[in-house]
Amino acid sequence: MIQGIFHYEFLQNAFFTGIMIGLIAPLLGVFIVVRRLSLIADALSHVTLAGIAASLLLGKYFSAFNGLNPIYIGMAFSVSGSLFIEKLRGVYKHYQELAIPIILSSGIGLGVIFISLANGFNTDLFSYLFGSVTAVSRTDLWVILIISIFVVLLVFLLYKELFLLSFDEEHAKASGIAAKSIHFVFILMVALVIAASMRIVGILLVSSLMTLPVAASIRIAKGFKQTIFLSIIFGETSVLGGLFTAYYLNLAPGGTIVMIAVLILVLALAFKKIRHKEPEQVGGE
Amino acid sequence: MTEQAIIEIKNLSYRYEKDMVLENINISVPKGAFLAIVGPNGSGKSTLLKLVLGLLKLQKGDIRLFGEEINHFKNWEEIGYVSQKANSFNTGFPASVFEVVASGLTKKLGLFRFLKKEDKRIVMDALKAVGMDPFSKRNIGELSGGQQQRVFIARALVSEPKLLILDEPTVGVDIQNVNSFYQMLSNLNKNHAITLLLVTHDIGTVSDKATHVACLNKHLHFHGEASEFEQMKNDEMSDFYGHEVQMLLHQHEHGGVYK
Ligand SMILES: Nc1ncnc2c1ncn2[C@@H]1O[C@H](COP(=O)(O)OP(=O)(O)O)[C@@H](O)[C@H]1O
Ligand SMILES: [Mg+2]
Numbered sequence: 138m139i140q141g142i143f144h145y146e147f148l149q150n151a152f153f154t155g156i157m158i159g160l161i162a163p164l165l166g167v168f169i170v171v172r173r174l175s176l177i178a179d180a181l182s183h184v185t186l187a188g189i190a191a192s193l194l195l196g197k198y199f200s201a202f203n204g205l206n207p208i209y210i211g212m213a214f215s216v217s218g219s220l221f222i223e224k225l226r227g228v229y230k231h232y233q234e235l236a237i238p239i240i241l242s243s244g245i246g247l248g249v250i251f252i253s254l255a256n257g258f259n260t261d262l263f264s265y266l267f268g269s270v271t272a273v274s275r276t277d278l279w280v281i282l283i284i285s286i287f288v289v290l291l292v293f294l295l296y297k298e299l300f301l302l303s304f305d306e307e308h309a310k311a312s313g314i315a316a317k318s319i320h321f322v323f324i325l326m327v328a329l330v331i332a333a334s335m336r337i338v339g340i341l342l343v344s345s346l347m348t349l350p351v352a353a354s355i356r357i358a359k360g361f362k363q364t365i366f367l368s369i370i371f372g373e374t375s376v377l378g379g380l381f382t383a384y385y386l387n388l389a390p391g392g393t394i395v396m397i398a399v400l401i402l403v404l405a406l407a408f409k410k411i412r413h414k415e416p417e418q419v420g421g422e
Numbered sequence: 423m424t425e426q427a428i429i430e431i432k433n434l435s436y437r438y439e440k441d442m443v444l445e446n447i448n449i450s451v452p453k454g455a456f457l458a459i460v461g462p463n464g465s466g467k468s469t470l471l472k473l474v475l476g477l478l479k480l481q482k483g484d485i486r487l488f489g490e491e492i493n494h495f496k497n498w499e500e501i502g503y504v505s506q507k508a509n510s511f512n513t514g515f516p517a518s519v520f521e522v523v524a525s526g527l528t529k530k531l532g533l534f535r536f537l538k539k540e541d542k543r544i545v546m547d548a549l550k551a552v553g554m555d556p557f558s559k560r561n562i563g564e565l566s567g568g569q570q571q572r573v574f575i576a577r578a579l580v581s582e583p584k585l586l587i588l589d590e591p592t593v594g595v596d597i598q599n600v601n602s603f604y605q606m607l608s609n610l611n612k613n614h615a616i617t618l619l620l621v622t623h624d625i626g627t628v629s630d631k632a633t634h635v636a637c638l639n640k641h642l643h644f645h646g647e648a649s650e651f652e653q654m655k656n657d658e659m660s661d662f663y664g665h666e667v668q669m670l671l672h673q674h675e676h677g678g679v680y681k
Contacts, residue, residue: 171512171516173512294534295533295534297524297527297531298533300517300521300525300528303515304515304517304522305525307477307505308503308505308525309528310477311475311476311477311498311503312498312503312526312528312529313496313498313499313529314528314529354516359518359561360516360517360521360559361516361517361518362521364516
């Protein structure tokens with residue numbers, strides 16, 4: 138694959154896209170996990186699926202949509218889905234988690250209707266569900282690059298506000314920062330990152346790329362910055378390792394990426410166990 | 423004119439749905455005071471604090487902070503807050519003590535600003551003030567309840583507030599540490615000139631450390647200096663406060679758990 142990268146455009150696309158989502162998915166994932174919003178990623182990825190299906194369906198009947206990259210309508214759906222979730226969380230103040238299954242099932246429902254209206258799809262849809270090494274286009278690469286720059290810059294600039302909001306929402310509000318707007322920007326970023334990641338990992342596995350590396354790093358990291366750093370290292374390892382494996386074994390990359398992330402998680406749990414045993418034997422604190 | 427009050431509450435009433443939770447409350451907190459608000463569970467103490475902090479919307483009455491009407495008040499970084507929830511936060515949160523305390527500077531630094539060397543020193547100073555500086559690199563979840571509570575106070579102190587508001591900070595703190603905890607608060611009040619507003623259950627401890635006391639149970643039953651409170655507490659207090667408090671007072675006087 139290393140040599141292939143210089144020869145084949147599709148490999149370049151997959152490789153560079155992989156590097157970017159290996160960075161941004163775990164970066165936002167850390168905030169999602171510590172705020173206990175992991176399921177939002179799942180809900181939004183299924184809404185994105187509905188958008189992709191809608192785009193493919195439109196392409197089938199209207200030639201104007203034929204050349205359109207489905208990522209745009211997918212992104213539009215994901216962003217609107219995130220806005221609906223926020224609205225619903227306001228309506229069900231005491232059952233905020235209800236917003237997630239409502240949006241998730243609406244996403245699947247719409248997606249299934251669009252798919253059956255088009256009498257099923259070709260392999261295109263399969264690649265959106267499980268990711269693909271070969272299907273990443275130059276347009277995808279550019280769109281994802283723009284999203285990545287946008288997300289990294291915003292997280293960098295809003296880092297202390299995002300931290301405060303994640304650690305203690307009430308305190309964030311009491312301290313007088315614009316908690317609502319910052320939360321809104323955050324949810325928007327999540328929606329965009331999900332739309333960006335699905336090209337490589339696939340819709341069904343996007344949320345695992347946002348949560349598994351974080352689940353591993355949270356076990357061993359000291360402090361929040363280190364948690365972010367380790368999550369990104371684990372994310373990159375999973376994505377790049379998964380892409381190589383998928384390419385050589387001719388598998389859908391979503392599965393290989395997630396399985397490497399699971400492997401890292403298991404190692405992290407084992408590492409924690411070993412490290413915890415030591416001070417006990419020495420009789421430390 | 424006498425010195426301006428830090429908090430001035432006038433004719434304040436509040437209801438969540440249909441039942442009144444606070445009715446016609448008048449409280450004035452002078453500069454440098456250490457006001458303890460006591461009252462049984464569900465008497466509206468936390469509600470009162472949330473109104474003062476602008477977390478709940480004013481329905482009836484007025485609140486002035488530093489002389490400014492609350493709706494126009496902007497300098498929230500002058501007020502430090504340690505919420506009742508601070509002792510039930512997500513203990514698995516992967517943040518170091520230093521990071522938690524530094525988050526108290528968020529508003530003061532402002533958007534798109536980063537911690538500078540000077541700010542890091544301020545964070546360490548706040549940790550020193552509560553005796554937690556040796557733990558700055560630990561994850562917050564690895565500390566005991568009492569240590570966590572001190573960290574949250576350091577976080578409130580780091581923006582150098584003139585007023586510190588605490589909601590039942592000793593819940594979940596073991597009894598041996600409660601006294602040293604109040605000693606630390608008293609020190610902040612006397613030596614750092616921070617006005618304190620403390621909601622508490624520990625009536626016993628209140629009167630030796632606080633300068634003023636307010637007894638709340640929907641209505642304000644007493645509001646005055648700690649010495650006056652001391653005089654009346656035995657007879658009148660038990661009238662509205664009930665059995666629970668009589669017991670606490672009893673323990674206190676006999677050198678019970680609160681001594
Ligand atoms: N968010 C809320 N919605 C409805 N009622 C509430 C809410 N918060 C508190 N209450 C009610 O208001 C009363 C006062 O509560 P609170 O201020 O928390 O009391 P305290 O802090 O003195 O224990 C209680 O009867 C409580 O049930
Ligand atoms: Mg309370």
